[in-house]
Amino acid sequence: MTDPRIHVSLAHLRRLQGRSRGLSFLPKQPSASVLNGRHASRLRGRGLNFEEMRDYLPGDDIRSIDWKATARTGSPHVRVFTEERDRPALLVVDQRMSMFFGSRLNMKSVSAAEAAAIAAFQILGAGDRVGGVVFDDEERVDFKPQRSRRAVYALLETIARLNNGLHADRLVTNQPGKLNDVMKNAARLAHHDHLIIVLSDFEGIDEQTRQHVSNMAEHNDVILMHVYDPAALEVPVAAKAVLGDAQEQAQVDLQSGAVRESLQAVGDRRLQRIRVWQSEVQLSVVPLSAGEETLPQIRRMLASAAPRRRVR
DSSP: OOOTTTOOOHHHHHHTGGGOTTOOOSSSOOTTSTTTTOOOOOOEESOSEEEEEEEOOTTOOGGGBOHHHHHHHSSOEEEEEEOOOOOOEEEEEEOSGGGOOOSSSSOHHHHHHHHHHHHHHHHHHTTOOEEEEEEOSSOEEEEEEESOHHHHHHHHHHHHHHHHTOOTTOOOOOOTTHHHHHHHHHHHHOOSSOEEEEEEOOTTOOHHHHHHHHHHHHHSEEEEEEEEOGGGTSOOOOSEEEEEOSSOEEEEETTOHHHHHHHHHHHHHHHHHHHHHIIIIIOEEEEEETTSOHHHHHHHHHTOOOOOOOOO
């Protein structure tokens, strides 16, 4: 029987459907949410939700003038509304060998797969289209955004398939720039007004990665869901351990403070770089620990409220 902490099944991912209710990845968030205050490109016009009253500007639709406010203030004022419209979403799901690690609860690859399923069902339930880019070290599968439960199931089936292809003895050909190729392709698929959620440990990021992320964030809402293992934040004190992949292995002494500091510095530098992007590029960074259950973390970080019915 498959250990769900190591490999996911399609049945497990599909069972997350009913548990995703009440979550929202929309730009407007409760004050406690990690997404609160992030940049969002909104449509302005004669919409459904009142946003503000402001002075009339050249080019404004005269039908939006509030004549009572204009008479009261002596200068033209208009009502501004936020329009709701269908917004496609793209889930970029990392299932590389670097994700096949876990020291406490799940493999990072499992946490990413679960978070992707939760996001897919929530977005579809809100009436929006869902697409994705699922990739490992050797394969990439693209899904054009669709408003279809069958399409979501196909996306989850691919995630489960690549996830189950991860094994400790798997031989991986080193492919520099692989993550950058995926990010560049995602930017091509989500060219405008998309919600893009990248679920990855961001192994191998560089300045080129930042440029691809910046290109995506220019016309889209971008969330970087950084999937990490607790050992990356605090390397445990232990006897000698063997670290490596199917190509190379090394024995390290985790009782040595210098060794632990060196290993932790690698994770710290990656996390710090991503956090800098959050302010420079105007996107959101959401940390997701593989050492805890996935859904409670997402609910806590998004500070989700009860779902609201959409007015059309």
